[in-house]
Amino acid sequence: MLLSELVARPELRLRVLHGSAADLDRSVRWVYPTDLPDPSRYLGGGELVVSGLVWRRTPADSERFVAAVARSGAAALVAGEAVFGDIPADVVDACRRHDLVLVAVPVDVSFGAVTEAVIGALSAARGDRLAHTLGRHRRLLAAFAGGAELADLAAAVSAGTGLVCRVLTAAGGLLAGPALPEAERDAVVAGFLTASRLPVTVPAGPAGAAHLVVPAAPGTARATGWLVAAQLPPGTAQAGTDAVDAVGELAAIAALDRSRRREGAAVARPIADDALARIAADTGDRPRPGCGCARPGSSRTGPSPWSCCAPRASRTRPTPRTPCCSTRWSAPARPRSACRAATRSPSSRCPGPGTPRTRWNRCSPRCTGSDRAWPADGSRPGCRGRRRRTRCPVHSPRPGTPRGWRRPGPAR
Known part of the structure; x- marks a missing residue:
């Protein structure tokens, strides 16, 4: 709040006894009512000192009081007229010598009204400043969170x-x-x-x-x-x-x-x-010079589990002597070449990698133990008259069957 804003309030009817228009542009930080002869140790600067002049006994008292207030950096001295009926001339002269703004308060105006006006204006200004500060801080945080x-x-x-x-x-x-x-x-x-x-x-x-x-x-x-x-x-x-x-x-x-x-x-x-x-x-983990994974223009999109580009701890190669029909259903599919090498039979027909068992057209001779072909109607005595896409009940394992287990059946 500025001194000019306080003086301009009509309900207070304040009179400026000393101070120019530039002096009234000083801001008021707080209000400090006092009647001590020397209040300098309680002032920090920017206060509006309100006094009833009770401390004045001689003109020398005015010099000491005004000098202490001016030395502390107060914004202005607000003096009441209730004690002397008017502001003594020695007080006005002391304010002029020390260039301190002097404002007179009428007898019928309470110091509480002046204090309430200043504190209300300061509180409103602080609220506006706090809202502005919070808004700016939110904008900065939003921008920082946005990258x-x-x-x-x-x-x-x-x-x-x-x-x-x-x-x-x-x-x-x-x-x-x-x-x-x-x-x-x-x-x-x-x-x-x-x-x-x-x-x-x-x-x-x-x-x-x-x-x-x-x-x-x-x-x-x-x-x-x-x-x-x-x-x-x-x-x-x-x-x-x-x-x-x-x-x-x-x-x-x-x-x-x-x-x-x-x-x-x-x-x-x-x-x-x-x-x-x-x-x-x-x-x-680096590709070997002769590896197809590192060859420019290779069609491979990534290292396979048995390639040299896979991590050494996870490299796996198919076991050529283990038939595909004796492996567990949940095991990963093996390459067709390894499966054919394991069966060692040119007429074997083992499913390719990833082929669901419901897509099989017939059981392989390796499972049935014979080279007989399925009848045209898709039935077979050993399969209980079921149609195609059925599981062979003799040697085809069920899901979860351990490796190496075979159901007893006809001799091979």
Whole structure:
């Protein structure tokens, strides 16, 4: 809230006894009612000091009180007329000598009304500023979650605050933002590493500007941390509250980006170490020079379970002496060539790899033990008169039958 806004309220009927229009543009941070002869130790700057002038006994008291209030950086002195009926002239002269704004409060106006007006305006302003800050923080988080780079977020904060924001490492490395001259960069990093408290404002150098330095990850070691440096406009020694909040939000986003990078490196480091160890030990899975999997233009889309390109622990080759009809139904299908080599019979007809048993047109002679062909009607005495696509009850195994088990049947 500005002093001009307080004076302009008609219900208070305040009178300005000393202060120009430029002086009324000062902002009020809080209200402090007091009648102590020297309240300087309780003031921090920017307060509206409200006093009933009870402390005044002689003109010297006015000089001491006004000097203490002006030295503390108060925004203005609001004096009541209830004790003396008017503001004493020595009080007005003291305010002029120390360039302190003096405002008179009528007798019928309570100090509570003045305090309520100031606190209400400050609360409303803080609520608006909080809503604006939360909205900006949500936008930054949404952009970061959407994959926006840290440099884009720093540029957005710079455009919104009017400050040039940069993200640096403790060693001086630039992560986001425009390049910084070497002398200014060294001054900013030195201020970050040696400051007793953070955030800190690094004063302008001989040929540079002042910087507001905010840590990206508070509580971590400064030597390995990140920082956000916001360059202030020329001639500005301190940044405003809104600018400090915006730079703090960028620092929080930078801390999230730093954590994400460290987690990614922690996941990729074991994989890289394992790959380097395999290369050093020459134990990697590489195709052989004569392998068809590595031949340009090969029709293979990937290594088969028995090829040289498969991992060594999982390489399997078909057993040529095991007939396909004696294997378990759940076992993987074997190549047709291996099946024919196992039966050693040119008239054997074993199903190809992956052929469902319901698609068989006939049982193989290896299973029936004879070379007889099926009748034209598809029936057979040993198959109980069933049609085609039926399982041979003599030697065809059921699903889940162990390998090597055969049902007793006619001699081969």
